[in-house]
Amino acid sequence: GESVGLHLPTLSVQEGDNSIINCAYSNSASDYFIWYKQESGKGPQFIIDIRSNMDKRQGQRVTVLLNKTVKHLSLQIAATQPGDSAVYFCAEKEAAGNKLTFGGGTRVLVKP
Amino acid sequence: DAGITQSPRYKITETGRQVTLMCHQTWSHSYMFWYRQDLGHGLRLIYYSAAADITDKGEVPDGYVVSRSKTENFPLTLESATRSQTSVYFCASSDPGQVSRYGYTFGSGTRLTVV
Numbered sequence: 001g002e003s004v005g006l007h008l009p010t011l012s013v014q015e016g017d018n019s020i021i022n023c024a025y026s027n028s029a030s031d032y033f034i035w036y037k038q039e040s041g042k043g044p045q046f047i048i049d050i051r052s053n054m055d056k057r058q059g060q061r062v063t064v065l066l067n068k069t070v071k072h073l074s075l076q077i078a079a080t081q082p083g084d085s086a087v088y089f090c091a092e093k094e095a096a097g098n099k100l101t102f103g104g105g106t107r108v109l110v111k112p
Numbered sequence: 113d114a115g116i117t118q119s120p121r122y123k124i125t126e127t128g129r130q131v132t133l134m135c136h137q138t139w140s141h142s143y144m145f146w147y148r149q150d151l152g153h154g155l156r157l158i159y160y161s162a163a164a165d166i167t168d169k170g171e172v173p174d175g176y177v178v179s180r181s182k183t184e185n186f187p188l189t190l191e192s193a194t195r196s197q198t199s200v201y202f203c204a205s206s207d208p209g210q211v212s213r214y215g216y217t218f219g220s221g222t223r224l225t226v227v
Contacts, residue, residue: 008153034215043202043218044155051212089154091215098143098211104154 008087010107019077023090023103028071031095035064035075038087038105047075047088052095077108085110115139118203118219125193125226133188133222135203143206144186145216146170146178148199155202161186193226200224 013019025033031052036044050057050064050073057064063076073090090103116137125131135144142163147155157170159178167178175197177189186205190197200223204216 032212036215041221043204043220045218046215049213049215093211093215098206098208099160100211100215102155 008105008107010109012109012111013080014111015082016079019075019080019084019108021075021077021088021106021108023073023075023106025071025073025090025092025101025103027092027094027101028068029094029096030092030101032093033064033066033073034091034093034100035062035073036089036091036102038089040086044089080108080110082110082112084108116203116205116217116219118201118222120222121220123222123224125190125224127194127226128192131190131193131224133190133201133203133224135186135188135219137184137186137203137205137217139205139207139217140183141205141207141210141217142183143208143211143216144180145204145206146176146186146188147202147204148172148197149202149221150199158188158201190224193224195226198224198226 034049035047037047038044048059048064061078065074087105087107089105091100119134145160146158156172161167161180164183200221202221203219206216
């Protein structure tokens with residue numbers, strides 16, 4: 001289940017189960033959204049993106065859902081694997097510019 | 113090697129010393145960014161640059177200086193390091209036409225400890 005740790009929210013998930021990571025964004029003028037994965041000791045890496053004219057986009061084992069009505073973004077990871085253990089960040093881009101604003105991140109811990 | 117590289121990977125310095133973190137990218141991206149990431153927290157923008165010789169403050173610029181004399185390099189200098197600047201520093205780059213396709217590309221980070 002999801003719990004709020006001392007710093008980052010943490011999602012503990014059993015290997016093989018599906019994970020859902022949530023992100024509330026703030027700017028209704030944002031037109032582009034990205035999910036990043038950050039493994040321990042590394043920089044954030046692009047996973048999947050979605051534009052504001054879409055509500056769902058699928059990649060390999062990952063799906064991003066966008067609900068503009070409530071300004072909510074989610075990342076679903078199917079059949080979570082140990083290699084999915086990382087911190088996941090959402091980012092949004094305002095339509096008028098090229099600057100990304102990052103969310104606080106969620107730590108995913110995969111239990112064997 | 114192509115990509116974005118940061119150096120050093122790890123640095124320990126004393127309070128009051130000046131230290132410079134280096135960032136080099138080989139794509140000729142016009143945008144470059146410096147972020148700090150503190151334990152258990154998200155990314156906070158320190159400075160960014162839209163092109164050579166153009167820099168601007170981000171969310172937490174105090175105590176930091178940047179320069180961008182060449183497109184490929186964006187060094188970050190701590191003029192007089194303080195313990196509160198102990199953090200992991202990430203450099204990122206992008207182009208105007210790429211932000212809405214790939215976002216930013218990040219380096220591997222520099223872990224700085226100020227003692």
